[in-house]
Amino acid sequence: MSTYSKQFLKMKNIQVSYNQIKALRGVDFDLYRGEIHALVGEHRAGKSTLVKILSGAVRKNKGEIIYNGKRIDYFTPSSALEHKIGMVYQNINVIPSLNAVENIFAGQMHANFWGKLCHSEMIEHASRLFSYLNVDIELEQPISLLTTDKQHMVEIARLVSVDPELIIFDEVSSKLTPEEMETIYRLIFDFKNKNKSIIYISHNMDEIFEFADRVTILKDGYRRGTEEIKDIDKLKLIKLTYSFMLSREELKQDNRELYFFKKYNENIIKNLPVGGIILDAENKIYLINFAALTILELAEQIFNGHDFQVIFAGEKSAALTSLVKKIRNHEQYTVDEVSYGTDKILKINSFPFKDEDYQFLGTIILIEDITRDSYLKEYLLRTERIASVAELAAGVAHEINNPLGVIQNYLVLLKNKTIDTNALSKLAKIEEQLQGIVDITGNLLSFSRLKELPKEKIDLIRVLDEAVSLLDHKLKRKHIHLVRKYSHPELLIIGDENKLKQVFINLLINSMEAVLDGGIIQLQIFADRSEGFIEVKIIDNGYGIPKDIIPKIFNPFYSTKAHKNNAGLGLSICQHIIESHQGLISCQSGELTTFSIRLPLISTA
Numbered sequence: 001m002s003t004y005s006k007q008f009l010k011m012k013n014i015q016v017s018y019n020q021i022k023a024l025r026g027v028d029f030d031l032y033r034g035e036i037h038a039l040v041g042e043h044r045a046g047k048s049t050l051v052k053i054l055s056g057a058v059r060k061n062k063g064e065i066i067y068n069g070k071r072i073d074y075f076t077p078s079s080a081l082e083h084k085i086g087m088v089y090q091n092i093n094v095i096p097s098l099n100a101v102e103n104i105f106a107g108q109m110h111a112n113f114w115g116k117l118c119h120s121e122m123i124e125h126a127s128r129l130f131s132y133l134n135v136d137i138e139l140e141q142p143i144s145l146l147t148t149d150k151q152h153m154v155e156i157a158r159l160v161s162v163d164p165e166l167i168i169f170d171e172v173s174s175k176l177t178p179e180e181m182e183t184i185y186r187l188i189f190d191f192k193n194k195n196k197s198i199i200y201i202s203h204n205m206d207e208i209f210e211f212a213d214r215v216t217i218l219k220d221g222y223r224r225g226t227e228e229i230k231d232i233d234k235l236k237l238i239k240l241t242y243s244f245m246l247s248r249e250e251l252k253q254d255n256r257e258l259y260f261f262k263k264y265n266e267n268i269i270k271n272l273p274v275g276g277i278i279l280d281a282e283n284k285i286y287l288i289n290f291a292a293l294t295i296l297e298l299a300e301q302i303f304n305g306h307d308f309q310v311i312f313a314g315e316k317s318a319a320l321t322s323l324v325k326k327i328r329n330h331e332q333y334t335v336d337e338v339s340y341g342t343d344k345i346l347k348i349n350s351f352p353f354k355d356e357d358y359q360f361l362g363t364i365i366l367i368e369d370i371t372r373d374s375y376l377k378e379y380l381l382r383t384e385r386i387a388s389v390a391e392l393a394a395g396v397a398h399e400i401n402n403p404l405g406v407i408q409n410y411l412v413l414l415k416n417k418t419i420d421t422n423a424l425s426k427l428a429k430i431e432e433q434l435q436g437i438v439d440i441t442g443n444l445l446s447f448s449r450l451k452e453l454p455k456e457k458i459d460l461i462r463v464l465d466e467a468v469s470l471l472d473h474k475l476k477r478k479h480i481h482l483v484r485k486y487s488h489p490e491l492l493i494i495g496d497e498n499k500l501k502q503v504f505i506n507l508l509i510n511s512m513e514a515v516l517d518g519g520i521i522q523l524q525i526f527a528d529r530s531e532g533f534i535e536v537k538i539i540d541n542g543y544g545i546p547k548d549i550i551p552k553i554f555n556p557f558y559s560t561k562a563h564k565n566n567a568g569l570g571l572s573i574c575q576h577i578i579e580s581h582q583g584l585i586s587c588q589s590g591e592l593t594t595f596s597i598r599l600p601l602i603s604t605a
Helices: 047-055 077-082 100-104 119-133 148-161 178-193 205-211 234-245 256-270 290-296 308-312 318-328 371-416 421-447 460-470 472-477 497-514 570-580
Strands: 007-018 021-032 036-040 062-067 085-088 166-170 197-201 214-219 222-228 275-279 285-288 333-340 344-354 360-369 456-459 481-486 492-495 520-528 533-540 584-589 593-600
Touching (some): 007 047, 021 197, 036 047, 036 205, 047 077, 047 166, 085 148, 100 119, 100 148, 148 178, 178 197, 178 205, 197 205, 205 234, 214 234, 222 234, 275 308, 290 360, 308 318, 318 333, 344 371, 371 421, 456 497, 460 472, 460 497, 460 520, 460 533, 492 593, 497 520, 497 533, 497 570, 497 593
Parallel strands (some): 036 197, 036 214, 085 166, 481 520
Antiparallel strands (some): 007 021, 007 062, 214 222, 344 360, 520 533, 533 593, 584 593
16 A cells, blocks of 8 residues: 555454354454554454454454564553553443543553652643543542543543554444544544554444545454445445345345445444334334343343333333333333332333324334432432531530530539439439430531541551451350451552441441341452452341331431430441442342442552
């Protein structure tokens, strides 16, 4: 190809298998300096697998790679960065608990001569990157609180930060807004003008004809062809991409071009980021896209031709029952918020569609997973409510403490006087009750002092073990069997050691009170480094918590305990502490009762 200066990348006979599934069956691919090379193909054609070999996320089983004149056996994520290879993945590839700056510079932190991190320098660099991308982002907010499109822009900022020589975009157009895609297009042409090479995966043929130089078509793990864009028209490319799945009956259709466009449009629907289901006029499933299969956790392609009700089999909510009825009556309907499965919250819209003669043709169902948005909304409302309660609690506690102090002083004076035994006994009871009031006001103040926490690096396993050791005598007294299941020897987080110890002690005491003599308490700690969180579980085989009570147990001043000194603030304080550490606490109860705590994990590096 005389258009380009030199061959930058050559991949020969690349083969990759996932267990028994062959993802790539001997693919050849080359890329030139300053070239924009598009990759197209149906779902599971092998596109993402091919480029993940270059990013280090996948290793080839067989084949040859020559990159910038050097033979490479395989890439790792770190060596890919060293070779100036950057990739924006089809799925979001960020660490939710870290902020935008920490995500951009993860693995490449700026440090001075003494090894101290240069936070201000990194923040300034990140600001310049987002200014270049024309994106407004809260730099020090946990990335999990950003919208999905903003999280993708953080990924792109990370890519730009390494000044890559090879840039890979995997289906970004289906994840970003049109305004953000304008930024991506500007970036692509900027990279090309700097003689950088780009691999662009997309199902959008209009994009490819807009800026690509060449296009390679993959199908079932094979390369079906590589063409220069100037030598091919859109219909021919669609035919090359989708014609290999024609059945014998479809080949007999007179209007082939309509068929190819039909397959092309179906492929666009299948790759939409929103769950989409199309029903025919008889309410049977005609098409269900990949996002819907993922959201509804359904096996792929087993529902085509079935009545649509099979999708919601086993779900008994009134909202879904109404939705089913409306779809059967060919009526438009919206379910703003409905529980699905064990832990998902969905928004569902159904739209009947008709032809120009108003003849009913079928129904479109759109499904969105709003679980995170719903939890965030609930969290913000709860935070606002707790803040109000905490402010009130602090005021009440301070007002009560003043007369309490006076009463306690007079009580001490009375005890020092010469009085009979009966009176002394009564004074002791008064003192005991006063101490109960002091403890309650102490809890109220504790409840209101959690806005600012010391940011220290602490080992969560050590904190949990120390909490256990403080309660060891009580465990032995009740002959409770304590079982530890830790997945790692050390797990680091940023937080307040004493406050977290307070949480663990409170939860352990609750479990100890719930189990009988000889009962079992399990402590489990699991770290998901890819998602960036630690999960702690405290499990007991005690009497359990009724289902109708579980939603209330974290409310301030709510208690099911009969003890007269219990103010109902323990679990509310625990929740407040965990949420101030940007974590979550939840409870499930059946044969076993489980309190789960999720906290952001930090790197041990």
